[in-house]
Amino acid sequence: xxxxxxxxxxxxxxxxxxxxxxxxxxxxxxxxxxxxxxxxxxxxxxxxxxxxxxxxxxxxxxxxxxxxxxxxxxxxxxxxxxxxxxxxxxxxxxxxxxxxxxxxxxxxxxxxxxxxxxxxxxxxxxxxxxxxxxxxxxxxxxxxxxxxxxxxxxxxxxxxxxxxxxxxxxxxxxxxxxxxxxxxxxxxxxxxxxxxxxxxxxxxxxxxxxxxxxxxxxxxxxxxxxxxxxxxxxxxxxxxxxxxxxxxxxxxxxxxxxxxxxxxxxxxxxxxxxxxxxxxxxxxxxxxxxxxxxxxxxxxxxxxxxxxxxxxxxxxxxxxxxxxxxxxxxxxxxxxxxxxxxxxxxxxxxxxxxxxxxxxxxxxxxxx
Numbered sequence: 001x002x003x004x005x006x007x008x009x010x011x012x013x014x015x016x017x018x019x020x021x022x023x024x025x026x027x028x029x030x031x032x033x034x035x036x037x038x039x040x041x042x043x044x045x046x047x048x049x050x051x052x053x054x055x056x057x058x059x060x061x062x063x064x065x066x067x068x069x070x071x072x073x074x075x076x077x078x079x080x081x082x083x084x085x086x087x088x089x090x091x092x093x094x095x096x097x098x099x100x101x102x103x104x105x106x107x108x109x110x111x112x113x114x115x116x117x118x119x120x121x122x123x124x125x126x127x128x129x130x131x132x133x134x135x136x137x138x139x140x141x142x143x144x145x146x147x148x149x150x151x152x153x154x155x156x157x158x159x160x161x162x163x164x165x166x167x168x169x170x171x172x173x174x175x176x177x178x179x180x181x182x183x184x185x186x187x188x189x190x191x192x193x194x195x196x197x198x199x200x201x202x203x204x205x206x207x208x209x210x211x212x213x214x215x216x217x218x219x220x221x222x223x224x225x226x227x228x229x230x231x232x233x234x235x236x237x238x239x240x241x242x243x244x245x246x247x248x249x250x251x252x253x254x255x256x257x258x259x260x261x262x263x264x265x266x267x268x269x270x271x272x273x274x275x276x277x278x279x280x281x282x283x284x285x286x287x288x289x290x291x292x293x294x295x296x297x298x299x300x301x302x303x304x305x306x307x308x309x310x311x312x313x314x315x316x317x318x319x320x321x322x323x324x325x326x327x328x329x330x331x332x333x334x335x336x337x338x339x340x341x342x343x344x345x346x347x348x349x350x351x352x353x354x355x356x357x358x359x360x361x362x363x364x365x366x367x368x
Contacts, residue, residue, distance in 0.1 A: 001025065001285055004057055006047050007066025008035025010332040010341065011261050011277075014269070016040045018278035024285070028066075029056045036332045037066070050077045057083045064238060064284045065260055068095040069142070086187075086237040086284040087259045094234055095259045098140045098168045105254055108233040110226050112254050113245070114171040121155035121162060127169045128155065137161065138168045149204065173253060175245040179213055180264035181223040184239050184279040184289055185231040192279065192289040193227060194272060196220040199243070199264050202305065205339060206263045208359075209301040211271060211294065214352060222252050230257065239280040241265065263303070263341070268292070270328045270346050271299030296348035300356045302363040304343040307336030309368045313343050320365035327362040342366075 001024045005012040008030025016039060019026035029052070030041035045052035047070050054077060057063055062084045075089040094104045099117045106112065114131065118124045128135055137158045139148035151172065152158050161167050178201060183193040195212035196219065213220070227242045241262030243255045265276035274282075274290025282289055308316055313331040320329065324347075331343040343366065347359035 002027070002059065002061045003281060003284065004029065004060040004063045005037070005040075005066055006053065006056075006063060006070055007031070008037040008041055008044075009066045010036045010334075012037035012040065012066040013332060014261070014266075014330075015277045015281060018275060019281055022278070022281065024281055026281075027056070027060065029053065036334055038333070048074065050074045053078060054081060057081065062086055062284050064280070065092075068092055068259060072096070084284075088235065088237065091234040091236045091259060095257050096141060098138050098256075099166060100140075101257060102168065104234060105230070108229055110229055110254055111252060113173050116169050117166050118158075118162070118169045119166050121159060124152070124158055124162070124167075124169055125155040128153070131171050134172050136170045136172050138170070140166060140168055147204070173245045174248045175253075176248055177213075177246050178255070179216075179219065179223060179244040179246055179252075180209075180262070181227040181242045181244065182239060182262060182265045182268075182276060183224070183227040183231050183242070184276070184283045184292075185236050186283045186289060187237050187286045189232070190289055191228060191231060192274075192292045193224050194265065194268060194276070194292045195294060196223045197264055197267070203339065205303070205305060205341070207303055207305065208356070209264050209267055210352065210356070211267045211299040211301070219246060219252055226252070226254065230254075238283045239265065239276050266330070266344050267299040267301040267346050269330075271295055271348055297350045298352050298355045299346060299348045300352070300359040301344055301346045302359040303341050304345065304363055304366045306338050306340060306368065307334070307342035308366050309336060311336070313366050316365045320362060323365070324358060324362040327358055329362070 005028045012028050013036045027042040028037045028040045029043045043056045094101045102115045137150045137152045178199045185191045198210040198213040200208040239261050241258040245253045261276045268275040273293050328346045334342045345362045347355045349355040
């Protein structure tokens with residue numbers, strides 16, 4: 001069983017331990033020699049170059065991804081060469097282009113914010129007039145962690161983006177909180193879903209994940225049904241993350257999709273019978289899926305954002321480990337940089353407030 005991962009970020013890095021445990025030959029096409037997943041990087045090169053990707057895929061059974069940015073023409077060449085690409089070119093299109101995502105989700109009938117593809121300032125002005133004079137504008141491609149997203153109150157606020165092409169305009173949703181539903185699907189159609197979680201953002205970047213989402217109630221049932229409809233409707237293979245708004249008016253609305261392991265699922269490494277990383281490998285290889293049941297009543301994951309100045313996470317381990325022997329620490333092997341995800345910590349237990357306090361305190365050892 002030979003799996004190739006395109007992209008050398010922390011998601012590829014965290015696929016390595018379950019691959020080793022399962023005896024799966026995992027190989028990584030990294031962007032640079034110092035990528036997070038360098039421990040498994042068998043090649044370094046440009047994922048946008050078809051020849052590089054095809055050479056990397058030689059002798060590999062399944063190709064999967066650390067990110068969704070591989071161009072469609074490269075994916076087409078991979079599929080034509082006979083390599084299993086999972087998720088495939090068609091479902092990945094919905095994760096690569098936000099306008100296409102909205103079109104596909106609308107066709108499936110899942111709940112989404114009101115939206116429009118706008119091609120000019122007059123189009124945007126018309127959308128603003130119909131939505132209380134305010135909207136969210138997103139670049140269709142390339143945005144992540146709050147990048148490529150703006151709140152606009154006049155058409156001129158997005159003039160620079162419109163000069164480069166179409167943009168996505170959406171209603172500004174008044175929401176109580178953000179949620180995420182992770183589900184895995186294998187080609188045979190079998191699915192397995194983890195509990196709905198709550199995500200807390202800091203400047204557009206996920207800072208904390210509470211698993212399960214407190215007081216989820218009917219939202220947990222609805223979120224799972226939405227995720228199942230998307231996974232089946234788009235033909236996703238592997239882990240699918242469905243990011244959601246829980247609006248103040250009661251609506252549950254799909255915000256974004258990720259067709260790979262996702263930050264909102266890192267808690268599953270210690271907090272579930274089967275982690276999202278093991279499950280993703282099982283799914284792309286079309287193996288029976290593992291049990292996603294939580295191992296503790298509560299898990300809290302806190303991202304280490306930025307990292308310690310003039311130091312690395314391991315430099316702070318002696319003090320952090322001594323203070324929190326019951327917390328799990330993960331370093332991504334990255335240099336510190338403001339706002340950058342350089343690692344995470346996970347705490348588990350029975351009481352949300354207590355578990356959250358432990359996770360935050362442990363992550364605090366790696367602040368500047």
